Amino acid sequence: KAGVTQTPRYLIKTRGQQVTLSCSPISGHRSVSWYQQTPGQGLQFLFEYFSETQRNKGNFPGRFSGRQFSNSRSEMNVSTLELGDSALYLCASSRTSGGTDTQYFGPGTRLTVL
Amino acid sequence: GDSVTQMEGPVTLSEEAFLTINCTYTATGYPSLFWYVQYPGEGLQLLLKATKADDKGSNKGFEATYRKETTSFHLEKGSVQVSDSAVYFCALSDLPGTASKLTFGTGTRLQVTL
Numbered sequence: 001k002a003g004v005t006q007t008p009r010y011l012i013k014t015r016g017q018q019v020t021l022s023c024s025p026i027s028g029h030r031s032v033s034w035y036q037q038t039p040g041q042g043l044q045f046l047f048e049y050f051s052e053t054q055r056n057k058g059n060f061p062g063r064f065s066g067r068q069f070s071n072s073r074s075e076m077n078v079s080t081l082e083l084g085d086s087a088l089y090l091c092a093s094s095r096t097s098g099g100t101d102t103q104y105f106g107p108g109t110r111l112t113v114l
Numbered sequence: 115g116d117s118v119t120q121m122e123g124p125v126t127l128s129e130e131a132f133l134t135i136n137c138t139y140t141a142t143g144y145p146s147l148f149w150y151v152q153y154p155g156e157g158l159q160l161l162l163k164a165t166k167a168d169d170k171g172s173n174k175g176f177e178a179t180y181r182k183e184t185t186s187f188h189l190e191k192g193s194v195q196v197s198d199s200a201v202y203f204c205a206l207s208d209l210p211g212t213a214s215k216l217t218f219g220t221g222t223r224l225q226v227t228l
Contacts (some may be wrong), residue, residue: 004157033214043203043218056215066213097214100146100165105158 023095137204
């Protein structure tokens with residue numbers, strides 16, 4: 001079956017702009033999590049959505065937000081972009097939330113902020 | 115908060131050598147522990163996991179044992195191959211008994227040569 005897909009794969013924005021990233025989970029998966037990967041901070045958890053509700057949240061400012069649709073697809077939005085937001089943004093899906101189901105990661109969206 | 119510490123890389127080994135990548139963690143409860151692998155140009159893949167003390171996770175010749183007394187989850191493989199060259203991430207779940215809200219180590223790059 002198809003894996004987790006993320007669009008776009010690459011994105012270039014300028015400071016102050018906003019950006020929306022999309023993630024389509026594996027069919028049948030209802031939980032979607034987002035992570036930020038940078039050389040300096042490594043992989044950091046942003047938030048998790050399950051059944052259109054945010055279940056868990058990491059320590060990121062309110063400029064980072066997300067949502068999940070009824071078909072389990074998820075979007076992540078970053079407003080007022082800063083240079084430090086340049087990163088690889090990874091999405092992961094799993095069948096459920098709060099269990100031991102494996103998280104399957106997508107290839108990521110590489111965001112560059114100029 | 116919870117944290118994961120991995121040995122610094124890169125680790126360079128000859129094919130068929132023995133591999134150990136050290137991982138220790140700090141957590142208030144009893145987290146689930148994971149090893150993920152990221153091959154060049156690809157997303158993260160779950161390599162193995164352990165959900166309680168003394169559990170041994172294994173996959174593709176890799177093993178790791180959940181040691182509560184030493185708060186460690188070291189990754190080992192008896193004979194590495196060139197195809198094992200990748201970045202390896204140790205992770206824990208902040209929500210005990212689950213695979214959600216992962217906290218990752220900084221990653222260890224493994225380079226295997228002929």
